[in-house]
Amino acid sequence: MAQIRVLRRVASLLTTPLAPEDILGLVNPLSSSRQLRGVVTKVVRETPDSTTIHFRPGRGWNPHAAGQWARVGVEIDGVRHWRSYSLSAAAGHDPAITVTAIGVVSTALARDTRVGDILFLDTPQGDFTLPEHPRPLLMLTAGSGLTPVMSMIRTLVPRRPDADVVLIHSARTPADALFHDELLELADQFPGLTVKHWFTRDSGTGAPARRLDLGDATDLETLCPDWRDRAAYACGPADFLDAATELWLRDGHDDTHENLTIERFATALLPGTGGEGGLVTFEKSDKEVEVDGDVPLLDAGEECGVVMPSGCRMGICRSCLIPLVAGKVRDLRTGEVHGDEGELIQTCVNAAAGPVNLDI
Amino acid sequence: MTTTVNRSTTPTADPADAGPAEGADGATGIRPRKPVLAATGHPAARPHAAAHLSDADVEQLGRELDAIRDRIIASRGAADAAYIRRVIKVQRTLEIAGRATLLLSRRKTAFVAGTAMLSVAKILENMEIGHNVLHGQWDWMRDPDIHSTTWEWDFVTPAAAWKHTHNDLHHTWTNVLGKDKDVGYSILRMDEAQPWHPGNLGNPLYNMVLAPFFEWGIAIYDLELEAVKDGEKSTDDLKKDLKAMGRKVVRQFTKDYVATPAAAAVFGSGKQALVGTFTANAIRNVWAHSVIFCGHFPDGVDTFTEEEIEGETRGDWYIRQTLGSANISGSKLMHLMTGNLSHQIEHHCFPDLPSNRYAEVAVEVREICERYGLPYTTGPMHRQVGQAWAKVFRLALPPKGQRGRLVGRGLPKAALNAAPPVTA
Numbered sequence: 171m172a173q174i175r176v177l178r179r180v181a182s183l184l185t186t187p188l189a190p191e192d193i194l195g196l197v198n199p200l201s202s203s204r205q206l207r208g209v210v211t212k213v214v215r216e217t218p219d220s221t222t223i224h225f226r227p228g229r230g231w232n233p234h235a236a237g238q239w240a241r242v243g244v245e246i247d248g249v250r251h252w253r254s255y256s257l258s259a260a261a262g263h264d265p266a267i268t269v270t271a272i273g274v275v276s277t278a279l280a281r282d283t284r285v286g287d288i289l290f291l292d293t294p295q296g297d298f299t300l301p302e303h304p305r306p307l308l309m310l311t312a313g314s315g316l317t318p319v320m321s322m323i324r325t326l327v328p329r330r331p332d333a334d335v336v337l338i339h340s341a342r343t344p345a346d347a348l349f350h351d352e353l354l355e356l357a358d359q360f361p362g363l364t365v366k367h368w369f370t371r372d373s374g375t376g377a378p379a380r381r382l383d384l385g386d387a388t389d390l391e392t393l394c395p396d397w398r399d400r401a402a403y404a405c406g407p408a409d410f411l412d413a414a415t416e417l418w419l420r421d422g423h424d425d426t427h428e429n430l431t432i433e434r435f436a437t438a439l440l441p442g443t444g445g446e447g448g449l450v451t452f453e454k455s456d457k458e459v460e461v462d463g464d465v466p467l468l469d470a471g472e473e474c475g476v477v478m479p480s481g482c483r484m485g486i487c488r489s490c491l492i493p494l495v496a497g498k499v500r501d502l503r504t505g506e507v508h509g510d511e512g513e514l515i516q517t518c519v520n521a522a523a524g525p526v527n528l529d530i
Numbered sequence: 531m532t533t534t535v536n537r538s539t540t541p542t543a544d545p546a547d548a549g550p551a552e553g554a555d556g557a558t559g560i561r562p563r564k565p566v567l568a569a570t571g572h573p574a575a576r577p578h579a580a581a582h583l584s585d586a587d588v589e590q591l592g593r594e595l596d597a598i599r600d601r602i603i604a605s606r607g608a609a610d611a612a613y614i615r616r617v618i619k620v621q622r623t624l625e626i627a628g629r630a631t632l633l634l635s636r637r638k639t640a641f642v643a644g645t646a647m648l649s650v651a652k653i654l655e656n657m658e659i660g661h662n663v664l665h666g667q668w669d670w671m672r673d674p675d676i677h678s679t680t681w682e683w684d685f686v687t688p689a690a691a692w693k694h695t696h697n698d699l700h701h702t703w704t705n706v707l708g709k710d711k712d713v714g715y716s717i718l719r720m721d722e723a724q725p726w727h728p729g730n731l732g733n734p735l736y737n738m739v740l741a742p743f744f745e746w747g748i749a750i751y752d753l754e755l756e757a758v759k760d761g762e763k764s765t766d767d768l769k770k771d772l773k774a775m776g777r778k779v780v781r782q783f784t785k786d787y788v789a790t791p792a793a794a795a796v797f798g799s800g801k802q803a804l805v806g807t808f809t810a811n812a813i814r815n816v817w818a819h820s821v822i823f824c825g826h827f828p829d830g831v832d833t834f835t836e837e838e839i840e841g842e843t844r845g846d847w848y849i850r851q852t853l854g855s856a857n858i859s860g861s862k863l864m865h866l867m868t869g870n871l872s873h874q875i876e877h878h879c880f881p882d883l884p885s886n887r888y889a890e891v892a893v894e895v896r897e898i899c900e901r902y903g904l905p906y907t908t909g910p911m912h913r914q915v916g917q918a919w920a921k922v923f924r925l926a927l928p929p930k931g932q933r934g935r936l937v938g939r940g941l942p943k944a945a946l947n948a949a950p951p952v953t954a
Contacts, residue, residue, distance in 0.1 A: 248611030
């Protein structure tokens with residue numbers, strides 16, 4: 171390792187201002203000094219709308235724990251977009267994401283990804299992970315919320331003979347249900363796993379075609395009578411998780427009651443509406459300021475004492491770029507409201523459209 | 531994240547006129563106020579070549595040029611991204627191949643081939659890649675590997691310093707005497723309106739030395755010594771810039787004049803490799819110098835004063851960029867090797883459009899100029915370079931009226947590059 175470092179130092183004398191990795195990138199597409207990458211090794215169509223993408227990450231990736239997620243960057247029409255996806259593969263295996271075609275980015279990933287494509291990556295994150303000590307578990311998932319839980323089940327069930335997992339998964343129809351056959355096989359093979367599918371549309375099995383009702387405990391009692399004695403994990407749409415949280419809060423105020431851990435995959439950002447401005451937070455500078463919708467972010471930052479990079483102040487020189495952490499901004503030139511997480515904002519010609527967080 | 535709320539300062543309706551912001555850090559120094567484009571009206575003096583246009587004409591011209599920009603921006607996509615990646619790949623391959631060949635440069639053919647490949651690689655790196663990436667032309671891809679905020683180039687001046695003097699000052703104040711120091715780079719007298727002093731007699735000599743060492747000239751220029759002298763830039767900022775430049779110089783020097791020859795010495799080609807890298811840098815410098823001088827110095831290019839441009843609208847801004855720049859005509863290869871600065875007029879109108887799109891934009895800009903009766907300066911490289919050099923020689927001499935006072939009667943140095951008073 172030390173030798174590699176010395177070699178790299180020597181090589182960089184010859185490649186400056188580039189890094190040796192930039193030159194290696196000519197032959198190895200995973201090599202980059204700035205951006206972790208992965209190459210797609212396998213693409214599996216799961217349902218008509220969902221695809222599992224297996225990839226081999228380059229150097230710098232940390233092996234994921236079951237249930238974690240990673241930011242994945244993909245290029246659509248030349249522009250890089252980032253989204254977060256739960257890793258669906260078992261811990262210890264090469265990572266994979268399972269993407270459902272909703273929205274521009276996920277749709278492009280789910281439909282257009284081919285073996286050999288390059289994905290841009292960030293290391294796995296998240297604390298929606300298995301408990302440290304074995305205990306009975308209840309997994310409560312809906313739709314693509316199954317993906318992190320699938321990683322947990324794949325990790326735990328085949329390896330631990332003492333596993334005791336009940337999965338309640340809600341999907342529209344059997345055809346829409348992710349990992350449907352694999353789950354049934356696992357449940358067949360390992361007594362430690364019980365799978366209860368819940369279909370919200372008529373599946374012809376005579377089961378009630380309605381949404382899983384978490385407004386009270388009735389449905390849960392039927393599906394998993396000992397649900398109160400299990401450590402619960404829930405992942406799914408926001409209203410599903412809200413209902414689950416409320417149920418656990420209401421029904422679980424005794425000491426013996428096990429915890430509920432939830433994972434949200436919709437960001438809780440307030441979508442801004444153009445024109446009215448908002449609260450701008452300069453995160454590293456630790457400052458906040460309320461601004462009108464026509465004040466450039468650059469002026470707002472300078473006004474409250476943040477050292478803002480700046481240049482022409484008319485949208486040409488791009489000396490003023492600052493990464494957006496959260497929120498939406500309005501281009502004062504066109505009125506267009508835009509803003510993706512991580513997007514570099516020209517602060518001199520963009521104003522707040524609702525609350526905005528900037529990385530400075 | 532802990533956040534202390536500081537709500538006491540709510541920006542007023544018109545922050546542009548609010549003066550220096552309270553609490554603004556002194557590190558940015560006192561900089562000239564930036565021009566703020568007027569929504570309507572006209573500048574104090576519209577350039578002679580555009581004097582026949584009414585305010586409404588100029589407004590319409592501005593709208594037409596804005597429409598071109600909007601259309602290109604809306605159509606940027608995968609093909610453009612593939613283009614810049616291809617150029618970068620070719621450039622890096624050439625660079626590596628060139629250096630590798632120089633390892634065997636004891637053989638004459640290897641010396642010639644290696645030096646040629648490295649020269650072409652350095653030219654591409656500097657012009658089509660470095661200059662344009664640092665302009666933010668590829669920022670829309672959101673690729674941190676090809677981005678104006680992360681890019682560093684194979685040039686002794688650090689990217690950050692160059693971005694300030696070039697993107698910020700030169701492109702904002704294009705050809706405004708006293709503001710755009712690119713008009714002669716504070717060394718040469720490149721405009722009749724710049725006062726003559728006896729030192730200007732050396733201009734042809736200075737320029738001849740400048741050409742092969744252009745990158746060093748730019749590095750020194752980017753330190754903005756004049757701004758320091760005039761109190762517009764703090765000595766702390768100068769020290770910081772000097773330190774950054776020093777680090778860059780050491781790295782650049784080590785690569786070309788120590789590491790590469792040392793590696794070649796293993797094959798008995800050390801001395802030849804040193805000559806090769808030096809020659810490649812010189813060729814790149816002479817080429818860059820020529821291209822840059824074609825941009826704003828050939829005949830037919832206008833200069834302006836700060837007073838004249840007061841009240842400039844967006845349309846007038848476009849007119850200034852057009853009248854203040856000159857193109858180079860030629861083949862696709864010529865456009866590539868000049869970093870598409872052969873489309874200097876289009877580059878100045880739309881500095882952040884991807885360079886590979888300037889060729890198609892040029893057709894429309896030229897048509898618009900013809901329709902509005904505006905001059906559109908262009909010509910083959912040899913003619914444009916010739917005119918720029920002729921200007922260097924011509925302006926080394928004092929204006930006709932002053933020729934009797936050749937000795938010791940120049941204007942005080944401080945007046946150099948200052949905006950001359952407006953003469954009606």
